[in-house]
Amino acid sequence: MDRKIGFFKSIQFKLIIAYVLLILVAVQVIGVYFSRQLEQDLLENHFDVLDERSTLLNYQLAQVLGNPPDEREKLTDEINSLLQDFFRIDNATVQVIDKNEVILGTSNSGAPDQIGMRNNEIRVKRALLGSAEDGEVRDSSNERFRIMAVPITTTDDTVLGVIYIQASLEEIYTQINEINSILFKGTSIALLISAILVILLARTIIVPILEMRKQTLRMSHGDFSRQVKVYSTDEIGQLATSFNQLTMKLHDATLTRDREQKRLSSVLSNMTDGVIATDQNGRVILLNKRAEELLGVSSKQVMRQPLTDVLHVTETFGVYDLYDHSDSVLLDFSNEEGQYLLEANFSVIQEDEGPINGLITVLHDVTEKEKIEQERREFVANVSHELRTPLTTMKSYLEALEDGVMHDVDMGPRFLKVTQNETERMIRLVNDLLQLSKIDSDDYQFTLQWIDFGQFLHEVLDRFEIIAQEKNIQLHRHISKKPSYVEMDQDKLIQVLDNIISNAFKYSTEGANITTTLLHQGNHVRVSIADQGMGIPRESQLKIFDRFYRVDRARARNIGGTGLGLAIAKELVQAHGGDIWVHSEYGEGTTIYFTLPYSASKGGDV
Helix, strand or coil, X not given: CCCCCCHHHCHHHXXXXXHHHHHHXXXXXHHHHHHHHHHHHHHHHHHHHHHHHHHHHHHHHHHHHHXXXXXXXXXXXXXXXXXXXXXXXXXXXXXXXXXXXXXXXXXXXXXXXXXXXXXXXXXXXXXXXXXXXXXXXXXCCCCEEEEEEEEEECCCCCEEEEEEEEEECHHHHHHHHHHHHHHHHXXXXXXXXXXXXXXXXXXXXXXXXXXXXXXXXXXXXXXXXXXXXXXXXXXXXXXXXXXXXXXXXXXXXXHHHHHHHHHHHHHHHHCCCEXXXXXXXXXXXXXXXXXXXXXXXXXXXXXXXXXXXXCCCCCCCCCCCHHHCCCCEEEECCECCECCEXXXXXXXXXXXXXXXXXXXXXXXXXXXXXHHHHHHHHHHHHHHHHHHHHHHHHHHHHHHHHCCHHHCCCHHHHHHHHHHHHXXXXXXXXXXXXXXHHHHCCCCCCCCEEEEHHHHHHHHHHCCHHHHHHCCCEEXXXXXXXXXXXXXXXXXXXXXXXXHHHHHHHCCCXXXXXXXXXXXXXXXXXXXXXXXXXXXXXXXXXXXCCCCCCXXXXXXXXXXXXXXXXXXXXXXXXXXXXXXXXXXXXXXXXXXXXXXXXXXXXXXXX
């Protein structure tokens, strides 16, 4: 996302502020030092002049005051003359005070009336005691003055009077303020010029950086076609050169990565197995289309979700348990619609004995495989059971015959009859198994011919009329007279009808009815064979076409059933392009339906 940076947040503004603050601090430090030093020097020079003049005046006045004057006016004139000669300092006035605190003379020509008056200043009193006084004061108008009270002494330290000096300092401070003002203006001009120079200097740094930033944004969108301009050979220029080299290398690396990703994506998309990849925390980061199909989810739904939640194994495994799980895990996604099983294999993503970066899960649909394996186990168990029962019976009876029963006139023939029946039962079972094996093989052959199915059905039913009479069972026929030519293997469909009709006779009681119906349903004939036997429970109706399945195993075994008749019938009907199903009400009877494609004319012509 290219978000524009405001000027006040830019590095250019930061550089300008840094340089300006640096210059401002430097100028301020220099200005403060210069101002204070200038103030100190000006005041010291002014004080030195005052001290020098006061010392010189002190020497002259000591001589004048040491000789008693004839007249006071003459003394005053001499003092004023000395003041005019030795104390010509602007903005400073001096008074000569005798030891009685009387003003004898003053340098202020505008105040002659001060002569002869007393000066009661505390500094004067202290000076008369021999202590020189010096200090700064402010008057009522806030004007600053330097006050000096210097005692006039003889060589033997006798105090003859006081030199009282009052010098204004405002002129000095005014000069200092003017100089500070000049310094401030110079500083402002310097800062302005510096800011302009810094802006120009910053542009020489910022422009290449901005171009590199723009190129970085283009690179983030996959555009490596441009290069930044190199403006100089300094560090910024070297950085730009290195950036251009990096752009080329990234371009090559991106092309290589894209090719590898496309190749990997193609491999993952066309894999027949589902693949799931996770990060080091076990959260899903990749899911190929086959995995989406197997799990019935979309990538968006499970992205960043824990793998254990996606595979529904949270109660069995933790995420980190799967890292060390080398065996396959069977995932059961079965529901009311049917069985659905997946097999998951796990392997970690790890580089050169480093830390584990994630987990790869490969999913296989093993529903059919497990179903076939289950059927195989059930088939072996059923065959073993079906063979074991007659063999056990035969073994028992043969042992009895061997023990002498065969010499018994009544029991011997009966035992032999039982062994013969069990042998025939095993032969039927083996024959049915051989036929199912042939049907399951790819090279199973049918001898097909066009036959009028209505006439064919009458012929099959005719064979059961004698059995019906013996069992006192009424055999009813409702067969359409419309020509119904079916392309079929006659022997195979005879077997289908024999199995269905035989079951109807087996489970029908004396005096019951068996009804055979032939109808036309679209481009199929529909055959139904209904009996009035015990019927089949609803929960068993979907299983009666499974191999070895019998609703009542004890009764079926007594009447000689193998549990394979309807399974063979189903395989043969479906091999002819038809379908077979059952409808039954428990206790009221059972109807077996099957359909076959037909044509109204022989050969399939309309």
